[in-house]
Amino acid sequence: MRRYVIAGNWKMNMTPAKAQALIAEMKPLVAGKDNCDVVLCVPAIDIPAAIEAAKGSNIKIGAENVHFKASGAYTGEISAEMLVEAGVEYVVIGHSERRQYFGETDQTVNLRTLAALNAGLKAIVCVGETLEQRELGYTETLLKFQTKMALTNVTAEQMKNVIIAYEPVWAIGTGVTATADQADEGNGYVRAAVAEMFGAEIAEQTIVQYGGSMNDKNAAELLSKENVDGGLIGGASLKSAAFSAIVDAAQ
Helix, strand or coil, rough: CCCCEEEECCCCCCHHHHHHHHHHHHHHHHHHCCCEEEEEEECCHHHHHHHHHHHCCCEEECCCCCCCCCCCCCCCCCHHHHHHHCCCEEECCCCCHHHHHHHHHHHHHHHHHHHHCCCCEEEEEECCCCHHHHHHCCCCHHHHHHHHHHHCCHHHHHHHHHEECCCHHCCCCCCCCHHHHHHHHHHHHHHHHHHHHCCHHHHHHHHHEEECCCCCCCCHHCCCCCCCCCCECCHHHHHHHHHHHHHHHHC
């Protein structure tokens, strides 16, 4: 059985003090949820405060990006080694906002994924199509391509530390959510791509999340689908009640 993973992606929100306060609120609400892993991916400046606040709880802390080089003249970037030493366990890679605003490509997503995995981090790799691409009928083609590009040179052994998040770009921060069937279908395309690369057994073991306006109202229906193994949660992860309700739905 695949475990559910409910991961919050805070994006550029929360100061360190606010991060500590929110995690303090969340800790009792998500405690004892043994059927799923609970992760909060936070801005880099918040990582030390978040790790301190999450101590003694079942909340794991992740980062929102990682560079593909170990060190060097990359002003503003953070290496995998830095994240590991800070106590981070997960990292989001290739989010559509990184692709849209910061020049992320399928090639750099692959390099970041390899850097994260080689350092022992768990990689949450994001894939997803735009509304135009969906309307043209390219959803399956694009999701399989992005998945295979991201996983190039990843080993079968490393796949146990890979989570793939299907995030339709048209449903991120828009309030529009893919239907449960659309989410299941998209996640199924991702799983099929993994099977084509690594075989059916590894594909069945790979956690595929849905992201894109998942919230406390629609989480139960989305999570009931065969191929939906959790969620990468944006806005709802900034509210303790809403986020814990999604964790409850995964139970």
